[in-house]
């Protein structure tokens with residue numbers, strides 16, 4: 078493995094030899110102004126002139142890949158960075174298993190591969206669009222900085238996918254790269270491609286839930302694409318995963334800090350019953366049942382991103398060696414799955430039950446199962462925090478049949494335990510499971526900005542350590558007067 082130095086001299090920092098690749102360099106330089114326009118129009122509103130203490134990727138060496146400094150976001154150095162090439166890498170799964178990994182797009186898989194890149198690419202700017210108003214209600218400068226860090230890195234992930242399109246997919250690739258700047262999250266005429274990326278992220282609890290649950294779908298998809306037999310895609314995704322880890326850290330610790338603050342406030346006020354919602358809310362913190370409802374919503378919306386449980390597309394992508402399983406390289410089987418089966422949760426005769434299905438067709442289901450396991454790790458930590466405060470409450474992920482819009486359970490209504498409900502029962506009990514208008518209004522009422530260094534809004538505890546080991550009162554964002 079050899080680490081190629083990052084070239085920082087040109088317009089586009091890169092470690093892909095853009096200096097010698099005139100065609101691609103020109104294509105990206107042509108795309109650049111449109112990207113900046115998009116960023117200025119759709120990126121964080123009201124803070125484009127502010128100096129933000131951001132990390133920028135300057136290397137792909139795992140030991141020291143980023144540097145921290147104050148940057149105006151439109152001047153952020155969005156670069157094209159691929160993880161180091163492994164000499165002699167082989168295609169790790171599917172019908173081509175053991176052949177040399179592809180350095181160019183295999184002609185027969187061109188359309189399928191382009192679609193995978195475009196779908197991944199589309200999610201990156203979408204989340205920036207969804208989060209663009211949140212800066213104005215940041216609960217602290219620390220949190221505001223984390224939001225902007227996630228935003229600029231999602232911008233870089235768009236660059237990563239656009240590089241692949243421009244470099245490997247010719248005219249179609251160029252058109253797709255343009256289209257990625259044209260679609261808009263939530264726009265009825267030109268929406269983003271996937272449902273969860275057209276939802277609103279109206280408040281900071283939603284933001285933390287989004288980074289916890291939805292960025293984690295991103296992690297699963299990137300892990301699966303990092304296994305790809307198409308080596309440039311694999312290397313791109315491997316490097317994106319180093320950035321993605323921070324996004325999930327923001328989500329997990331954000332929710333932990335909200336729960337911590339709620340528990341502390343309840344304890345101070347002598348409230349031990351988590352269902353004393355009004356009393357808890359009077360303390361200026363978010364009651365645990367409302368946090369549970371938000372988790373129910375974001376988890377269920379994110380499950381839809383895994384697609385149909387039984388999917389020919391997923392089977393083809395694996396069989397052709399384009400998209401592997403979660404951490405394929407750590408799995409011990411034949412990596413071809415031609416004869417195997419996998420248990421898939423299905424709706425059979427009105428009942429939710431497991432059915433053994435061909436393993437190849439069940440790959441979406443499998444990735445979703447791995448995702449649920451991964452989600453539960455942080456949930457366990459949240460519950461530990463609640464238990465330490467002696468409050469009898471546990472956050473639980475809802476059943477996978479709950480509140481679904483894609484796949485097996487689209488046409489039924491289920492409660493959070495997976496019991497099938499009639500439409501009438503669902504209508505009556507919906508507010509038990511998902512945030513009501515009243516819940517939303519309450520959360521919105523808490524979204525008052527706190528922009529003094531070292532201060533935090535009433536509903537969230539300070540972090541245990543600062544970013545880049547900075548002290549508690551560090552000025553993470555120097556806000557410019559608008």
Ligand SMILES: [Fe+2]
Nearest residue numbers: 201231234295
């Ligand atoms: Fe991303």
Ligand SMILES: [Fe+2]
Nearest residue numbers: 292295321324
């Ligand atoms: Fe992310």
